[in-house]
Amino acid sequence: MLVFLARRIAGALAALLAASILIxxxxxxxxxxxxxxxxxxxxxxxxxxxxxxxxxxxxPASARYLDWLKRFVHGDLGDSAVALAQGEQHAPxxxxxxxxxxxxxxxxxxxxxxxxPLSLGLGALAAVRAGKPTDxxxxxxxxxxxxxxxxxxGSLLVAIFFxxxxxxxxxxxxxxxxxxxxxxxxxxxxxxTLLFASLASGIRMVRAGTYEVLQTEFVxxxxxxxxxxxxxxxxxxxxxxLAPSVQVxxxxxxxxxxxxxxxxxxxxxxxxxxxxxLAVQNRDVTVVQSVAMLIAVVYVTINLVADLTVMLLxxxxxxxx
Amino acid sequence: MxxxxxFLRTPSGAxxxxxxxxxxxxxxxxxxxxxxxxxxxxxAPLAGPxxxxxxxxxxxxxxxxxxxxxxxxxxxxxxxxATALAYLVGLAIGLVAGYSRSLVDPLLxxxxxxxxxxxxxLFLLVLIAGAGSSVVxxxxxxxxxxxxxxxxxxxxxxxxxxxxxxxEAAVARGERPFAVIxxxxxxxxLAPVLVDAGLRFTFSILIIASxxxxxxxxxxxxxxxxxxxxxxxxxxxxxSLAVIAPAAMIAIxxxxxxxxGDAIARSLxxxxxxxxxxxxxx
Numbered sequence: 001m002l003v004f005l006a007r008r009i010a011g012a013l014a015a016l017l018a019a020s021i022l023i024x025x026x027x028x029x030x031x032x033x034x035x036x037x038x039x040x041x042x043x044x045x046x047x048x049x050x051x052x053x054x055x056x057x058x059x060p061a062s063a064r065y066l067d068w069l070k071r072f073v074h075g076d077l078g079d080s081a082v083a084l085a086q087g088e089q090h091a092p093x094x095x096x097x098x099x100x101x102x103x104x105x106x107x108x109x110x111x112x113x114x115x116x117p118l119s120l121g122l123g124a125l126a127a128v129r130a131g132k133p134t135d136x137x138x139x140x141x142x143x144x145x146x147x148x149x150x151x152x153x154g155s156l157l158v159a160i161f162f163x164x165x166x167x168x169x170x171x172x173x174x175x176x177x178x179x180x181x182x183x184x185x186x187x188x189x190x191x192x193t194l195l196f197a198s199l200a201s202g203i204r205m206v207r208a209g210t211y212e213v214l215q216t217e218f219v220x221x222x223x224x225x226x227x228x229x230x231x232x233x234x235x236x237x238x239x240x241x242l243a244p245s246v247q248v249x250x251x252x253x254x255x256x257x258x259x260x261x262x263x264x265x266x267x268x269x270x271x272x273x274x275x276x277x278l279a280v281q282n283r284d285v286t287v288v289q290s291v292a293m294l295i296a297v298v299y300v301t302i303n304l305v306a307d308l309t310v311m312l313l314x315x316x317x318x319x320x321x
Numbered sequence: 322m323x324x325x326x327x328f329l330r331t332p333s334g335a336x337x338x339x340x341x342x343x344x345x346x347x348x349x350x351x352x353x354x355x356x357x358x359x360x361x362x363x364x365a366p367l368a369g370p371x372x373x374x375x376x377x378x379x380x381x382x383x384x385x386x387x388x389x390x391x392x393x394x395x396x397x398x399x400x401x402x403a404t405a406l407a408y409l410v411g412l413a414i415g416l417v418a419g420y421s422r423s424l425v426d427p428l429l430x431x432x433x434x435x436x437x438x439x440x441x442x443l444f445l446l447v448l449i450a451g452a453g454s455s456v457v458x459x460x461x462x463x464x465x466x467x468x469x470x471x472x473x474x475x476x477x478x479x480x481x482x483x484x485x486x487x488x489e490a491a492v493a494r495g496e497r498p499f500a501v502i503x504x505x506x507x508x509x510x511l512a513p514v515l516v517d518a519g520l521r522f523t524f525s526i527l528i529i530a531s532x533x534x535x536x537x538x539x540x541x542x543x544x545x546x547x548x549x550x551x552x553x554x555x556x557x558x559x560x561s562l563a564v565i566a567p568a569a570m571i572a573i574x575x576x577x578x579x580x581x582g583d584a585i586a587r588s589l590x591x592x593x594x595x596x597x598x599x600x601x602x603x
Contacts (some may be wrong), residue, residue: 015437149547292443
């Protein structure tokens with residue numbers, strides 16, 4: 001178990017290291033200097049020179065990469081390149097993103113809390129009713145939901161619930177420093193949009209897992225022993241579908257980390273995704289790098305924790321393959 | 322080869338193929354049927370439907386119907402190009418890795434692991450921040466995201482096939498590796514690859530459209546459906562058709578492709594799980 005743990009953590013760290021190189025290289029080594037990209041087309045050579053110096057772009061890329069990585073590990077995300085270009089002395093990225101980060105976490109957490117019971121319940125229902133109309137309805141419904149890009153789902157929901165019915169606001173604007181939970185009504189559409197895609201894949205996986213367990217001999221034996229179907233499902237089927245469900249949860253949490261980027265843009269919600277899109281628009285390369293790396297860390301951590309949880313739940317997997 | 326068309330007899334297969342054909346026809350012939358210019362205003366902005374503009378006008382006063390008829394090409398074209406490029410690279414690497422069982426193997430596994438370290442959209446956004454946005458960046462970026470996963474699927478399928486009798490017989494006959502791969506391996510891994518290609522294509526549509534919606538992909542005056550949604554989104558209460566029409570087109574396209582893919586997968590006895598999840602990416 002300890003060997004497995006060590007190997008798994010080493011693997012995650014290696015993937016993150018490779019990701020950091022990729023992120024740094026993508027932004028820094030592509031044609032054109034980041035300084036002129038930040039300043040835009042009308043930049044004077046003098047301004048580019050000053051910013052090149054301030055961003056320390058005159059140092060070799062490898063040295064800057066190591067420096068960036070070292071500071072990131074210590075929790076220092078660096079300064080915003082655009083703010084430096086505008087002449088500010090200090091513009092810590094952390095100040096820029098700590099508020100949005102909290103807002104995004106709240107949005108993702110609400111979606112996750114609703115997603116788990118819904119995907120477990122609907123997935124198990126579809127498995128129990130396999131081949132019947134309920135199963136087909138859930139299966140087709142989830143295929144449709146999963147097919148739609150988030151911005152299409154979101155826009156169509158706004159068209160129905162705002163333009164058509166006047167029930168819900170079309171945007172979820174939260175003033176800086178305010179609590180998004182203070183006006184829960186405007187969170188309904190963003191959360192629903194996030195649920196659409198994530199629920200669908202969750203339901204499909206839970207259905208497959210539960211269906212498999214229902215075919216096993218021990219479930220058949222339990223049925224032949226005269227146990228009530230309810231009891232069979234709750235005690236045997238669902239319990240054994242627990243491990244796949246943890247993976248469903250992890251996968252959907254990972255999905256939420258990426259999904260919020262577009263959904264926040266659709267609803268003008270001030271989260272980390274909106275911040276990232278803004279930074280890409282302004283070509284604020286340092287913000288893009290640090291936010292991307294931060295998201296990668298969250299992403300890999302979710303994956304790691306999920307794998308370890310599954311390992312704890314299913315002792316068989318602990319043996320070396 | 323009966324399996325090729327058996328899926329058409331299932332309801333979801335027939336509906337799916339019908340929908341995809343319709344959207345393809347709109348994308349290919351739509352531009353010729355557009356009643357107005359797609360770039361010049363024809364009246365007041367955000368006007369409702371009228372006799373001359375059946376779907377009203379957009380935020381700059383351009384005809385929504387004409388732009389909608391014109392905007393399908395980029396949605397389908399970009400996704401096709403990205404998927405094709407990803408397959409060109411992924412197929413080559415996967416075949417070599419699976420057939421030769423060489424040093425490429427561990428390298429391939431690690432590259433997939435790295436791609437799984439962040440959300441695919443994030444990778445594309447980082448690339449755009451660095452290289453600026455252009456058609457080339459969109460296509461190459463999406464291809465880079467997908468190629469590792471494709472090569473892994475191809476590799477697994479090749480491994481399975483390459484120990485079969487007919488492959489060994491071809492090797493024993495003294496045929497060259499390239500000929501063996503082309504004549505014996507490739508035709509026999511086609512089925513799993515076909516199902517995977519459907520998934521990759523919808524994924525390409527999804528991610529490229531998302532970037533275009535965010536305004537970080539194709540630039541104005543492009544009439545790409547996703548761009549149309551992004552541009553007119555904040556004026557949805559004035560002329561909602563400017564958003565609903567392109568959104569409906571993207572919706573039926575992706576639903577149609579997935580229905581078709583699901584039907585093909587079922588007829589082959591395989592499962593079809595859309596979206597790049599951990600399972601389908603690896």
